[in-house]
Amino acid sequence: MGWLSVMWSHLKEKGVVLPKITAEEISKKVEPVLREMERVGVMIDASILEGLEDKLETRISKLETKVHRLAGREFNINSPLQLAEVLFRDLRLPSTDLKRTKTGVSTAAGELLKLKSRHPIIEPILEYRELAKLVSTYLKPLPRMVDADSRIHTTYGQETSTGRITSANPNLQNIPIKGEYGPEIRRAFVAAPGCKLVAGDYSQIELRIVACLAQDKTMMAAFAGGEDIHAQTASEIFNVPLNRVTSDQRRVAKTVNFGVLYGMSAYGLAQALGISREQAADYIKRYFEIHEGIKKYCHDVIAKVAKDKYTETLFGFRRSFENFNRYNHNLVEAEERMAINAPVQGTAAEILKLAMVELIKKLKEVPHPNPLPADRARESARLILTVHDEIVVEVPARSAEEMARLVKETMESVVKLCVPLKAEVGIGRNWAETK
DNA sequence: ACAATGGTCC
DNA sequence: ACTCGGACCATTGTA
Numbered sequence A: 001m002g003w004l005s006v007m008w009s010h011l012k013e014k015g016v017v018l019p020k021i022t023a024e025e026i027s028k029k030v031e032p033v034l035r036e037m038e039r040v041g042v043m044i045d046a047s048i049l050e051g052l053e054d055k056l057e058t059r060i061s062k063l064e065t066k067v068h069r070l071a072g073r074e075f076n077i078n079s080p081l082q083l084a085e086v087l088f089r090d091l092r093l094p095s096t097d098l099k100r101t102k103t104g105v106s107t108a109a110g111e112l113l114k115l116k117s118r119h120p121i122i123e124p125i126l127e128y129r130e131l132a133k134l135v136s137t138y139l140k141p142l143p144r145m146v147d148a149d150s151r152i153h154t155t156y157g158q159e160t161s162t163g164r165i166t167s168a169n170p171n172l173q174n175i176p177i178k179g180e181y182g183p184e185i186r187r188a189f190v191a192a193p194g195c196k197l198v199a200g201d202y203s204q205i206e207l208r209i210v211a212c213l214a215q216d217k218t219m220m221a222a223f224a225g226g227e228d229i230h231a232q233t234a235s236e237i238f239n240v241p242l243n244r245v246t247s248d249q250r251r252v253a254k255t256v257n258f259g260v261l262y263g264m265s266a267y268g269l270a271q272a273l274g275i276s277r278e279q280a281a282d283y284i285k286r287y288f289e290i291h292e293g294i295k296k297y298c299h300d301v302i303a304k305v306a307k308d309k310y311t312e313t314l315f316g317f318r319r320s321f322e323n324f325n326r327y328n329h330n331l332v333e334a335e336e337r338m339a340i341n342a343p344v345q346g347t348a349a350e351i352l353k354l355a356m357v358e359l360i361k362k363l364k365e366v367p368h369p370n371p372l373p374a375d376r377a378r379e380s381a382r383l384i385l386t387v388h389d390e391i392v393v394e395v396p397a398r399s400a401e402e403m404a405r406l407v408k409e410t411m412e413s414v415v416k417l418c419v420p421l422k423a424e425v426g427i428g429r430n431w432a433e434t435k
Numbered sequence B: 001a002c003a004a005t006g007g008t009c010c
Numbered sequence C: 001a002c003t004c005g006g007a008c009c010a011t012t013g014t015a
Helices: A006-014 A023-040 A046-071 A080-090 A109-113 A122-139 A182-186 A205-213 A217-224 A229-237 A247-261 A266-273 A277-290 A292-308 A329-364 A373-380 A397-413
Strands: A042-044 A155-157 A166-168 A195-202 A310-312 A318-320 A382-386 A390-396 A423-428
Touching: A006 A205, A006 A310, A023 A155, A023 A329, A023 A382, A042 A390, A046 A122, A046 A182, A109 A122, A122 A182, A195 A329, A195 A397, A205 A217, A205 A247, A205 A292, A205 A329, A217 A229, A217 A292, A229 A247, A229 A277, A247 A266, A247 A277, A247 A329, A266 A277, A277 A292, A292 A310, A292 A329, A310 A329, A318 A329, A329 A373, A329 A382, A329 A390, A329 A397, A373 A390, A373 A397, A390 A397, A397 A423
Parallel strands: none
Antiparallel strands: A155 A166, A195 A390, A195 A423, A310 A318, A382 A390
8 A cells, every 4th residue: 555545646746745654653653642742741720720710600600690580480501401491481482493402492502592682581591601611611620630740631542533633531622712711711721830832733734635635726826825715715706806805705715615624515504604505505616616626526535435435544544434325315415524524634633643753753852962951951842732733842931932943844844735834833831822 | 321412622 | 304524521311
């Protein structure tokens, strides 16, 4: 099989240069890196989390009272069953347009949002849910998990269908970042005294990968020219000059680009954008007219899976699709979407793993015969986190700038695709500051 | 102990 | 009728 898998072997004539290594070997090499990251852990300022918890508990308590008052009785807001009972039986809110679950009407946030203008109880319920989630999943558990050095230690895994890395006990890959309190929570992830955090994250790595795998000329040109890819897409599907793209058009285009990675259906896009299926189908039609490479890629992947029952990443990681040909139309389409996504997500994971392997080598090597302070610092720089397209390193404060350049350079050069890879780096006293 | 529901991240 | 890719985890409620 060799280092460049059969499916993608034509890409080496298109400027793709990869290290001569298989997916299996990448997994094996990253394994000790992951074990080291687990051992080192990440420092937590528990007082920040506890302070925030107190603040949110107070607010939650008030929201609870308010919801109960508006409902006319006390009930468990955390129970979707009881909540549905209150909303649709007691308060007689219309459930016609809402999704159903096996047990009844869905009370998911997206569904409740549709009722926002119908009753004042919806808003406090949504806020209650948001805050209760943060407290129960992050603010309460994390401080209890710190060791004597105030550090928490996750467990990384590689047993996923696409080749991505997982994090569990605790999961450090779903720490909030959005919303009012996301950055607040990330402020609790700190560098040890005298250190800084350096975070590098790949910019649109999956879109760059699909542009390359699909040899999509339009998208390759956009990335080569350093364009704002979402604005570029907007310009194409709305047929307006790049400098005339509105923020709303860009938002739509961003969702379309996102949809490409997931094998978008008109239904899925319509739901994501809150538009009609017809309108969504029109966007997709426009998109595929311009992006013939992407269209062909989707077709080729589906044809391959129908024939071989598996997909393959750039480094040859296979995901098997044994249930591909079934009579259930929805099931088949779901499998098709997974098949389109698997090589992209999987290749991104491989590139990140390779970057981590390279980075840890460079952090440990002693580059100069006459040791300068920054070089000794290099030995004490340590990988501490990885979140799918991001790597976080804890480094001595005085070498932060040098380490930031090293992280960026390593991430960008670990493979050569037919489009440039771009990594953005940030330095901070805590995780929030690195953005 | 387990399924269902909902929610956080990339 | 159609419910976009990949994970982990808290809570409720039943077995």
